[in-house]
Each structure stands twice: as C-alpha cells, then as structure tokens.
Amino acid sequence: MFERAYAVSAIGEFKKRILDNMLRLQSETAMNELCVPVGMFLVLDRASGGNTIGDEVIRRFSLLDLESRNIIDFFFLGWGRSKSSSLTFDLKAFQSCRDALHKAGVSGFGGYADLLLFDAWLRHERVSLDFENALHIDLAESVANKRIVSAGSFLEGLLQAAEEIRTDGSLNSRVVIRISDKLGLATAKRSILHFVLEKWGKIIGANSLVELATRRVGPVVDLAGL
Amino acid sequence: MAHTVPFRLPRVSWSKHGVNLLSFRQDARDVLGEYMPSEGAVVVDPLWTRAGVPEAIAIHEVRHQFLYRNTTFGLFTQLLTFMVERGSQSRGPRGSLAQQRQEALDLKAVALELGRKVLPKCFENQWCVQELAATYAEISYVAARHPELFEQEVRGLPSARLDQPPYREVFDTMDRLLPVDPRRPKELSDAQAELVGLLVAASMNSDCLVRMQKLPWDVGASPKWVMDPAKALLACMKDPPYLRLERIMNHLVANGLLEPLREEAAREFRRSADSSAAKNPPSPGAAEILYERIVTLIPQLAIYRDADIPEQAHYANLAWKDLTGVNVPKERATEPFPAIKESRQREQQGLAAHPVSELPPIALRERLKLTVQNTLGLTLEFWLKEPSQAFVAARSYFLKKGAAPCPGGKEDEGRSPLPVDVHGLMSTPDIFRELAPFPALPHIVVFGDDSWRRWYKVPGGRPRFEACVQVCRQTHLTQDYVLYLLQFVQEGDELPDFIVRDLRAGRAVPLEALGEGAEFFLIKLGLNEHVGCIFNRRRPLVYGLQKLPADLGIQLFLTICQTLGIQQCQESRPVLYTDLLTMVAFDFVF
Secondary structure: OOOOOOOOOOHHHHHHHHHHHHHHHHHOOOEEEEEEEEEEEEEOOOOOOOHHHHHHHHHHHHHHHHOOOOOEEEEOOEEEOOOOOOOEOHHHHHHHHHHHHHHHOOOOOOOOOOEEOOOOOEEEEEEEEEEEHHHEEEHHHHHHHHOOHHHHHHHHHHHHHHHHHOOOHHHHHOOOEEEEOOOOOOEOOOOOOOHHHHHHHHOOHHHHHHHOOEEEOOEEEEHHHH | OOOOOOOOOOOOOOOHHHHOOOOOOOOOOOOOEEOOOOOOOEEHHHHHHHOOHHHHHHHHHHHHHHHHHHHHHHHHHHHHHHHHHHHHHHOOOOOHHHHHHHHHHHHHHHHHHHHHHHHHHHHHHHHHHHHHHHHHHHHHHHHHHHHHHHHHHHHHOOOOOHHHHHHHHHHHHHHOOOOOOOOHHHHHHHHHHHHHHHHHHHHHHOOHHHHHHOOOOOOOOOOOOOOHHHHHHHOOOOOHHHHHHHHHHHHHHOOOHHHHHHHHHHHHHHHHHHHOOOOOOOOOOOHHHHHHEEEEEOOOOOOOOHHHHHHHHHHHHHHHHHHHHHOOOOOOOOOOOOEEEOOOHHHHHHHHOOOOEOOOOOHHHEEEEEEEEOOOEEEEEEEEEEEOOEEEEEEEEOOOOOOOOOOOOHOOOOOOOOOOEEEEEEEEHHHHHHHOOOOOOOOOEEOOOOOOHHHOOOOOOHHOOOOEEEEEEEOEEHHHHHHHHHHHHHOOOOOOHHHHHHHEEEHOOOHHHHHOEEEHHHHHHHHEEEEEEEOOOOOEEEEEEEEEEEEHHHHHHHHHHHHHHEEEEOOOOOOOOHHOOOOHHHHHHH
16 A cells, blocks of 8 residues: 655655655654665666666666565655556656755756765754765766666666665664565665665676765755755 | 553644635535535535546535534634624724724724634634544445545645645554544444534534633723723633534543543434434434534533524624624524535636627628528627626527428538627627627527526516526526525525525525425436426426536536425426427536
C-alpha cells in the first residue's frame, strides 16, 4: 500500500512524502532522531530536450521501486503517474522543483539526467536535507566521459548495494540501524549515506569510484523552507 | 501504565502557525472546506479542489459546527465573537442619550480589546481539540470507505514540521492511542471516531459559562466593569479544552480505561444500529450512554452534560444582554446539512481573466436584430446585485424547426456558425428600452443565483419575461438556497420573513409543505457533473437548476428535496423542454 519510489509532480508533494515517511519510521522505530537516504532524480523527457540516458533512467523507475524496496526513497521530480499508471512528465512542475532547489542553494543540473543522493534527518521535531555531504552525479556527462559504462549498470550497482545493506547482519552491530519491513532504512544519529556509498563503491569498481565522492552541492535545508 | 508516552497536544500559537479554526487549508490548493458560524459547514466545490473524498471534508466541517454549537466552550466562543463583532454597534440599556453614547464608546473600546487579546486566546485554547475531532472523523471516514486513499489523505495533512498548522501532529497524537486502521470494519471505525468526538466534547464542556455568570461585573455601577473585561474573560478560560483533553486521555490511559471504553463504544454503536434496524422503540442512544460513561470515569474533572448547557447558556446570555443591551442570537441548533459552495479563488480567477466591462446598448440591439433575421434562438442571462444594473449575457442557439423555443439537434451542425456571446454591464432602463421592439425575445431568460429577486423589484421586470422560459440557475448548494429556488419555481415571491427567521433559529417549520406540487429530476452532464432541476407542472415555463458537484452534491440535493417535500419526477410523466434545460445546464457547468 505504501509506495516506495515516488513520482513527484511538485515540490509540495515531495516535502509531504519525505515528512510522512520519516514520521512513520519514527513511529515504528521509536527513534527520536533518525536519518534516511533519499535519491532524487532530475530527468527531462525527450520532448523537453532529454536524451537516451534520461530514457534509460525512466525505464528503470519501476525497477528502482521494486529493487530498492525498504532501503532508499527515490523521487523523480516533475514526473507523475497518469490514470493508466504510465509515467508522464510535466515540465512546469519539474521547473518549479528546480526553482525551489535553486532558491534553497542547491544548483547544478547537467541538463539531461542527474541523480542527487543525500541524507534526510528528523531531529528536534524538524526535518532537514543534508546537501552539505551529498552525491551529485550527472549521469549523461559521466557516461559520455566513460567514467561509468551506462546509467543502467551504474544504478544496478546502487540497487545491489541497497540489497547488501538489507542482508548484512553485521551492520546492526556496527551502527544503530533499523530496516523496517514496511518503511525503509534508518539510522540514529549517524549519516546513512556513508554506508550506502561504501557498499556501492565495492560493487562498481575502482574506475567509477570518483563518481561516488560526496561534496557540497548546497546547504543543509530545512524541509519546510524548501 | 499501558503507554509510557503521555498524551500531549502540540501548543499552537496564533501568530506562529497562522492558525485559523474556521478553515481547513492544504498546501497548493484552494480551501477544501470551512466552518463559518454565519454560514455553517461548507465544502468548497470538490470538482474544483479535486478533493479525494468530499464527504470526508463535509464530516470534518460538520464536526466543527457541532462542537461550536453544542458545548459550553463553543457557546462561550459565540458570545465572545458576537461581542467583538457587535460591540461597536451596541447601546447601553438605560440612561440619557449622552450616557448611552458614552456607553457605546466604552463598549467599542472593550470590543477592540477583546478582539485583540481574548478571542485569539479563545481560539488557541480550542484549536487542537477542534481539529483533532474533525480530522480524526475525516480520516476515519476515508479509512473505512476508501482505504486505498487512507495514506494519501494522512500524508496530505498540513504539519507543523512544514511550518503549517499542526493538523498532522494533533491527528497523530490520538492515532497513537486509538489507531485508525483501514483494515478494520466500517462500524468499528465509525464507533471509534464517535468516541473521539465525545472525548473532545467532554473537553469542551468546561465550566467557562458558569465562571462567566459569576464574574463580578455590575451593570449599574460606574465604571461598568468592576474588573478589567479582558482579564475577566480570560479567567473564564482557566480550564482550557486542550489541557482538559490531555487530562482526560492521560487519566484513561493511566488507569487502563481507554481500551474498555473503546470496546464499549463498539458494542453500544452496534446495539444502537441493530435496534434502529429492528425499529425498536427509542432507547438512550449510544452517544448518550458513552458520554455519561466518560463523565463518570473522570470524576475529578467538571464535565458538563448536554442537559446542563441550555440553562448555562441562558444565564450567560442574560448577563451579556444586561451588559451590552444586545440580544445574542440563539445558535444551538445543528444545521441539518453542510453546504457546497463555489471556490472564492475560482471566482477571483474568473474575474481576473474576464474583467467585467460595460455592454453598449447597441450591442444588445444588434444581437436582437440578428436573432430575428436569422431565426435563431436567444438566451439572455442576468446577474444583479441591485435592481438598477445587471450583468447581461446574450447567447444564441439554433432553434428546432417549428418548435421554438426548443433547441435544434444534430441536423443544425452544418449551418453557419453561431455568433459569439456578448456580455457586460447594462442599466436596467437600457435593457428595457432595447428589448421593447422585440416582445417575443428572448426565448429563454436565465437568472444567476438569486438575481431574480432583485429583477422582480424592477418595475415591470417580472411581467416582461412571463411569456418566455424562465430559469434560475444556482451555484451554491444549501438548504436555504434550494428553498429560494423552490420559491422561484412555486410562486416567484420571496420567502415569508417568519420562515427565514425560524429556519435560521432552527425552529420547526413545516418545510415539506413548501414543496407541494413541485418535482425534481437530475440531468447528467459528465462523470461527476450533474444538475438538479426543480419544476411545477402548474407553471410550465419556470425551472430551477441546481449545480450538483460530485456524489456529495447529489446526496445533499436528494436529502434536501425530501425534507422540502419535493417529489421525484416520474418517468411516465415527461417534462417539457428537457433538451432546452440540458442546454442551459451545460452552459452553466462548463
């Protein structure tokens, strides 16, 4: 009943989904402070100037939904489900999301298909998105420069990393980590992105490791202010 | 103790949360619904707001209305609101004219002070419990009847974490103790929502009115107020509803009483439903039994019963009248139905997109001439705010050959295109002057909402259109508006004042008698768009059209028609002008 990969048609809906998920996780885990990984795709469709990399990412929407289950929330900004359940792109909604991110100090869109991966925190009754230590990958540019073989295989590595986190029994002893059967992955008081990247790095190999370096793509943003 | 986390509601601040008790807002949407004491519970046109479950919005607003009109704190709020709104217009009860003027000035100053200091506090004190009862009832309704939308509706609640009013937080506070579960049978969800409503009613049935009667004010004394009025009224709220609900819930939880109470609620509401189905003689209702149980389970808290409230309200009103010289309107009655109204945002957008301009008389004249020359049909639509001026819209249509004023059918599709509509503001004398050479026109006159009442005040207005088809098309749906529509259809006279007065005061009016001879039928225009048509075969040229958005609109209309004694039209007795009415209805909705 609870969707995991969200097609988001406006920034307000994105905010509500992030908040809702964290409140439910909090209720289920009884953790006062928690952190979850969030993946945000900025992908244009062909009619709006997108390319084959974007097509490939969108084709993987359902797969990401299925395979990343309980580990990472993926959001496709500007994409929504039509009544027939197919994905449709709304350039105006996409632009409004980009504007909101830009206003919050998060900029730098490659133009075709980008992935932002960052931590979302719930603490002191507020939700914040940590763009200070985030992963920003321009998938089109990375493929063009041969740093990654293809967007598909690269994302496949991410899904494998998610699966390994799910099945890694030792994680729980190393960090306070919860994998909810229904809702997802959360850590208390520590960044979760670190664990995802560690696993992912081992899967994709040395050539692509540079892609997984976190950097500042913006400030820590209070969700309400986005 | 079963739950270690105490029941604690968020603390709302008028300025911080932009809290508005009377409206239920959601991000990036128009207002979905609101409760205004003067208008009752309102659901904004769900076709416009795209509300997933309009019935749930209605339930939310009706819950506010109930608490506002049937609890001591609700009545206290009414008195306070009334004082703030009317204080400046009041006159003192006795003394010379000069004294009365001075007293009026004093009261105005007091009203300003109360509006600034006391009324916001009054709303803050009840915001959480009001919204808890209303939102819990709304979400429970969705969970029981549209489980697939349950999570979406919860997710859509505004939240303090997003710097919005804390609907989500108040809902979660109760949901932790009495979870709303979409897998639970409907009857159990309903019973639990009723129980929450009763717990909130208990929190709002405080001693505020008793405290008010005992205030040390002396109307004969000078100064009139023995103590500062703002302080005095703030003192009446020393036991605020949000703290009372916390005490009630924490007591029930700490003593293991909540679960047995929930089970009793399920049992009692089931018994009540069975008894009602079996048509057994009336016995104490489930709500009465449960409320009494709540009162007895928490003896340390003064919780007033329904039977106590009229007397308290009476004496509080008397104290107020002595002080202000103004009668407080009686508002204890419960409106039978919510209203569905057009979105103000939509109206504003419409006006911005199509600003109203003057319609030169020659434009109407040319349209009338063209209508005769080309043997077309003509609809004139009127909107009046005052009898001297009208917004006029002239719309042409193809006439059915030899069957004016009925519209033509598909055979007209090949004909030359119809002229575009002309519309704008005109003075009523200009309208009469232009219409004078064309006594057979228009074929159809359409009055927007209650514009007909003002048109009838124009000398010669009513007889001018007696030969053509007359339609009143109404946008807002309430019992009062349908009553006016019925009046248009029945006699075309205004409702007698005593009926309006009695309706507003909630007194019994033989409503069903008003619908004598009237019938209704529904016109389907789209998947979710219907129009209700009221008519009386005695007046075959007169029809009332009511916009009915979504299923909620249809259900309300059917219920109101039943209340007013309007019979459903029998298929065996066809209605004249069905095609014509469908054409007008279509223009109306789209």
